[in-house]
Amino acid sequence: MTFTLALVGRPNVGKSTLFNRLVGKKLALVDDQPGVTRDLREGPGRIADIKFTVIDTAGLEMATDESLQGRMRKLTERAVEMADVCLFMIDARVGVLPADRVFADILRKKNAHVILAANKGEGKAADVTILEAYALGLGEPIRMSAEHGEGMGELMDVLRPLS
Ligand code: GDP
Ligand code: MG
Numbered sequence: 685m686t687f688t689l690a691l692v693g694r695p696n697v698g699k700s701t702l703f704n705r706l707v708g709k710k711l712a713l714v715d716d717q718p719g720v721t722r723d724l725r726e727g728p729g730r731i732a733d734i735k736f737t738v739i740d741t742a743g744l745e746m747a748t749d750e751s752l753q754g755r756m757r758k759l760t761e762r763a764v765e766m767a768d769v770c771l772f773m774i775d776a777r778v779g780v781l782p783a784d785r786v787f788a789d790i791l792r793k794k795n796a797h798v799i800l801a802a803n804k805g806e807g808k809a810a811d812v813t814i815l816e817a818y819a820l821g822l823g824e825p826i827r828m829s830a831e832h833g834e835g836m837g838e839l840m841d842v843l844r845p846l847s
Contacts, residue, residue, distance in 0.1 A: 687846045689729060690739040690767035692760050692791070694783040695752070697773040698803040702830035703740035706730065723759050724766070731840045734847045739763050753786070760790050769797045769846060771839075772822060776802035779813035780820060788820045799842050800825040806832050 689706075691699040706729035723743025729736050741759045744752070764770055772791055774784050791798050802810060802817045805827035817825035826842065828835025 685847070686736050687768040687843075688737040688739060688766060689843070690741070690763035690770045691773060692741055692763055692770050693773035693787060694756065694781070695744045697775045698830040699740055699773055700725075700742065700745075702771075702773070702803065702828075703727070703729075703738055705830055705833065705836075706738050724763060731836055731843065734840060734843050736843070736847065739767060756783070756786070757790060760787060761794060764791065764794045764796045767796075769799060769843075771799050771801050773801045773803050774817055774820075774825075776805040776810035776813050776817070776827065777807065780816040784820070788822060791822070798822050799839075801835075801839070802827050803830050805829055806834055 691703055693699055703725065707727040708730065723741070725740040725742040727738055727740075729738030741763050743759050744756060770791060772787060774780060800817060800820065800822045802814050802825040804810070805814065806829040810827060814825060814827055826835055826838045828839060
């Protein structure tokens with residue numbers, strides 16, 4: 685049995701960086717796979733022995749006439765519907781922004797299974813902002829660095845029961 689993990693969060697928090705890390709070398713093939721929509725990039729993800737499908741809400745970066753807010757909501761709702769679990773990512777360097785609270789509310793309303801991740805957590809700034817993440821009311825944040833590969837063990841621990 686496997687599961688589907690959706691990476692959600694506002695632009696620039698590091699979703700695609702983590703997607704690339706989870707998908708690894710297979711990334712180049714991802715866009716060519718049938719069934720991949722324009723806005724949600726999907727690929728086979730893996731941490732150690734845990735295998736799953738990972739969805740990146742890629743369309744947040746695309747130029748469009750639609751407002752970013754509306755687009756964020758639509759894409760996130762679709763990702764939530766497709767996924768078994770959502771990794772809700774914030775930027776631990778800047779802390780919780782109003783846009784992050786919008787996402788938190790969408791996820792709560794959808795009754796999504798959420799894992800909170802404070803990405804870009806490799807520096808000292810994250811020592812303080814990680815506390816803000818608790819206040820989102822989505823449980824204990826995983827401090828990680830998608831770029832440097834930190835926190836992957838903790839992520840593995842929370843994903844293992846799903847596999
Ligand atoms: P997305 O818009 O959420 O998909 O974010 P991206 O994955 O495109 O990353 C946005 C920027 O954050 C890029 O410049 C990344 O290199 C950077 N970034 C991603 N993860 C980390 C991290 O763990 N630490 C730091 N310092 N930068 C990161
Ligand atoms: Mg991206």
